[in-house]
Amino acid sequence: MVPDDTDDVIAAPAGTPDDASANVAPTVDATADSAPVATPTVRLKKTADDGTNKARSSSHVLARYLLLRLVLIIPTVFILVTVVFFLLRVIGDPITAALGGRLPPDQLEARKQAAGYNDPILVQYGRYIWGILHGNFGTTVDNQKISTILLHYGPATLELVFWALIVAFLIGIPLGRLAARHYNKGADMAIRSFAILFYAAPVFFVALLLRLVFSVWLGWLPVSGRASPSVQTLLENNVQTNTHIYILNAIEYGSWPVIEDVLKHAVLPALALGLLTAGVFIRLIRINLLQTLRADFVTAARARGVAEGKVVSQHAFRNALIPVVTVMGMEIAMMLGGAILTETSFEWQGLGYWIAQYLQRRDFVAVQGIVTFFAIVVACVSFLIDLINALVDPRVRY
Numbered sequence: 001m002v003p004d005d006t007d008d009v010i011a012a013p014a015g016t017p018d019d020a021s022a023n024v025a026p027t028v029d030a031t032a033d034s035a036p037v038a039t040p041t042v043r044l045k046k047t048a049d050d051g052t053n054k055a056r057s058s059s060h061v062l063a064r065y066l067l068l069r070l071v072l073i074i075p076t077v078f079i080l081v082t083v084v085f086f087l088l089r090v091i092g093d094p095i096t097a098a099l100g101g102r103l104p105p106d107q108l109e110a111r112k113q114a115a116g117y118n119d120p121i122l123v124q125y126g127r128y129i130w131g132i133l134h135g136n137f138g139t140t141v142d143n144q145k146i147s148t149i150l151l152h153y154g155p156a157t158l159e160l161v162f163w164a165l166i167v168a169f170l171i172g173i174p175l176g177r178l179a180a181r182h183y184n185k186g187a188d189m190a191i192r193s194f195a196i197l198f199y200a201a202p203v204f205f206v207a208l209l210l211r212l213v214f215s216v217w218l219g220w221l222p223v224s225g226r227a228s229p230s231v232q233t234l235l236e237n238n239v240q241t242n243t244h245i246y247i248l249n250a251i252e253y254g255s256w257p258v259i260e261d262v263l264k265h266a267v268l269p270a271l272a273l274g275l276l277t278a279g280v281f282i283r284l285i286r287i288n289l290l291q292t293l294r295a296d297f298v299t300a301a302r303a304r305g306v307a308e309g310k311v312v313s314q315h316a317f318r319n320a321l322i323p324v325v326t327v328m329g330m331e332i333a334m335m336l337g338g339a340i341l342t343e344t345s346f347e348w349q350g351l352g353y354w355i356a357q358y359l360q361r362r363d364f365v366a367v368q369g370i371v372t373f374f375a376i377v378v379a380c381v382s383f384l385i386d387l388i389n390a391l392v393d394p395r396v397r398y
Helices: 005-011 020-089 092-100 105-115 120-131 145-179 187-198 203-217 229-236 246-253 256-293 297-305 308-320 320-327 329-347 349-359 366-390
Strands: none
Touching: 005 246, 005 297, 020 120, 020 203, 020 366, 092 105, 092 203, 092 320, 105 187, 105 246, 145 187, 145 246, 145 256, 145 308, 145 329, 145 349, 187 256, 187 320, 203 256, 203 329, 229 246, 229 256, 256 320, 320 329, 320 366, 329 366, 349 366
């Protein structure tokens, strides 16, 4: 008897290549092949979730870092204010220091009593801290509010620091880059000598040299002041919005001779203060650029045939700028200290100039208020530098 098709199907061993088994096998294979189809989607979703989690974790780390830096401003300013307050109280009360010998004893005692300097030192300290928290930095011996002095002369110091930073960047960054590219050659040695010279030279000495050469001998630039007397009167009284920043007032006034006069008066003070910081930038850029040029990714770029100029500008230079951002806060503090000598040398009437004037008058309340303001400014600038540094260099957050 010839078996029917059903018997063939039942009797056929596994793997027999007959028609029925051929029809069954593709069904099994198709099912097997269809199972992994969803796997790439799952993996992509998992990768996306991992990336999202990492981004959230990074943002949380950055937020914690910035919050910590912000909180640290409070004890920093508190310690600086405390040190300044008690150091200036060591010499005695400010009224006796400023007016002793020039007023009769009864009037001197009345002034001390009115100002509260007969109270215990801790009471005076608490009163001073409470005043700072409310924006009151005290009153000078001649009854002028220090907050008014800060608003009037603070913009002048801000303008000077701005011009000095421009000079530091324009001189320090290109020369540091040039010194690194010509390592241990004549240009490198000359630039290093230049950086050391201006970093070590006192600001007042550089200021005197600049005045002697460019004002007295050559007669190219004004010897002192923020502007000519007529221009200064015009900028203080004839502009709609007096910012006390002369370059902004001159631009608002809209006269090129006025703008030129303000710029000419700013050149020598900006050079005197900016060359000091330029020396720091030259050394930082040179050292960090040399280290970056020896890094593996730079070697790999050279191996790919990238031109040396492109290697320096696009691969190494940007990484070498990170330390410059890091030290910017310290340089701002150094500039505020150098502004005292610079403004005094050029009679640039900012806060540095008036600190020197109040020291000569022995008005230590005014000195205390301005120094406290400087401390707050430096602390806030340091926080901003930390913020920029954390955004530029993620390693700082950890």
